[in-house]
Amino acid sequence: MGGRVKSPLHFRLSECVLVLMIAFSGISLGFSGGGFIVNFDKLGFTVFSSLQKAVHAVENVFTGTVTAVRDMAHLRSEYQQLTEKLKDYEFLQRNNTEIRKENERLKEQLDFATEIKYRNIPAQIIGRNPDSQYSGITLNKGARNGIKKGMPVIAVQAGNVGVVGRIITVGVGTSMMMPVYDVRCNISSRIQNTRDLGIVSGNGSSDGALSLKYIRKRVMDDFNYGDIVVTSGENGNYMRDIPVGRISKITVLDYDSSLNIELDPIIDFNRLENVLVIDQYNENDREAQK
Template identity: 60%
Template sequence: MKKGPFTFHLAEILLVVMVLFSAITLGFSSGRFIVSFNSVGFTVFSSLQKGVNSVVYFFTDKINGIRELSDLKKKYTALKEQLENYEFLKRQNSEFQKENDRLKSLLEFTETLEYKNIPARIIGRDPDSLYSGITINKGSMHGIKKGMSVIAVQNGDKGIVGKIVTVGYGASIIMPVYDSMCNISVRIQNTRDIGIISGTGTQDEHLKLNYIRKRFVADFHTGDIVVTSGENGNYLPDIPVGRISMITPLDYSSSLDIDVDPIIDFGRLENVIVIDMSKTVEK
C-alpha cells in the first residue's frame, strides 16, 4: 500500500475510538450532559422571563405614573380651593376689622355728644330725585324726626352729612350738603368769619361758600377748615363741613367766590349719626 502524507494505523484508530467512548460513557454516567441541558433551558427561560417582567414593569410604571399624576392633580385642585377659601376669609376678616374700626370711631364720638344720637346705616341713594337723597335704615320708630342734622366720622374725621327731610316708620331720607337745595350757616374756623355754604348738586363737585367779605381776602388760605356756625339751632356748632380749595375775588361783588371740598367722602360713606338736639344725654 502506498503511503500518503498522513497514515493511520488500526491500533491508533481503535485507541481514539475507545477514548471517546469512555469519555461519553463517563459523561452520561456522571450526569454532566443532563446538567448542561438544564443550564441551557434555565438560561433560555430566565431570559424570556426577564423580558416579560421588563415589559410588565414598563406598563405598570406608566399606569402608576398616570395614577400618581391624577392624584397630584386632585391634591392641587383641593389645595387651590383651600387657598382661595383662605384668601376669601382673609379679605372678609380685613373687612370685618375695617367695619369694627368704623363703628368704634362712631361709638367713641357719640360718647362725647351731649345730645341724643341715633346711629344709622345707609341703605340707598337716589341722585335722580329733586334732591340727592340718601336713605338710612332708621325712621320714626327709632326717634328720627324731620329737620334733624346728620353727621359722620370717616377716617377719624367728623363732618356734616346733611339733614333729615323725609321720615318713614323704619327708614328716612337725608338731604346731603352737596344738594343744590341745602344751605348751611358756617364759619371759617381760623378767622370766625360767617357765611352760607351751598351744594352744587353732585358729590363730585365743590361746595360754594358765599357772603365772605372780599376786603379780608388776605386772611383766608386754601386748606382752611369751614365749620358749622351752630346758629338757628339746626346743626351742632363747630362740626367740619369742608376745606377751602380755591379763593377767587370778584370784581362785581363785595364777596369772595370760595370753593370748598367736603370733609366727608360721600362715595365711601356707610354709617351716619342722626342728632336729636331736643334731648340731652345724662353723663
C-alpha cells in the same frame, strides 16, 4: 452473458443509504470527540431566563406607568383641594379684614356718640338716589327710632367729624336725608380761624366741591387754603362748629364784593356707610350708651 443487471432505482437507494451512514458516522464521531457538544439544559435555561427577563421588564414598565398615572391623579386631587382651601383662607382673610375695619369704624362712631352733647341715633345708609335732579340718601332708622324731620346728620370718618346733611322725610322704619352737596342745601357757616360768616351750598355732585358765598373780599388775607369751614349754629339747623369742608379754591370776581370760595367736603360721601342723626333738643344720656 447470463449475469443480472442492477436497476437504476436499486442503485440510487444504495447510494443514499451509504451517504446517510457516512453522515451519521461523522456526527457520532464529532459528539464523541467533544468538539460538537450542545448542553440542552443550559440552552433551555438561557432561553427561558431571557424570556422571563423581557416579560419582567415589560411588567415593570406597565406597573410604573400605572403607578405614575395613579400618583399624578392623586397629586392633581391634592392640588385642587389645596387650591380650594387657599381660596377659603383668602376669603376668610378678606372677611376678617372687612370685619376689623367695620369694627374700627363703629368703635370710632360709638366713642364720638358717647361724648357728644346731644342725643344721637346711629344709622346706616341703605340707599342713594344720585341720578335724580335732587339727591337723597336713605337711612335704616325712622320715626320709631326717634328720628324727626329737620334733624341734622353728621358722621365720623377717618378720625374726622363732618356734616352730612339734614333729614327731610321720615317713615316708620326708614328716613331720607338731603346731603350737603344737594343744590337745595344751604348751611350757615364760618371760616373757623377768622369767624367770617357765609353760606355753604351744594353743587349737586357727591364728587364735586361745595361753595362758600358772602365772604368779603377785604378779609381775603386773613385765611388760607386748607382752612376749615364749620357750621355757625345759627338758625337752629345745625349744631355749632361742626366741620363742613376745607378751602380749596378762592376766586376774586371784579363785579362782586364777595369772594367765590370752593370747599372740599370733610366727608367722602362715596365711602360713607354709617351716620349719626342728632336730636339737638335733648341732651345725651352718656351712661345709657356705655
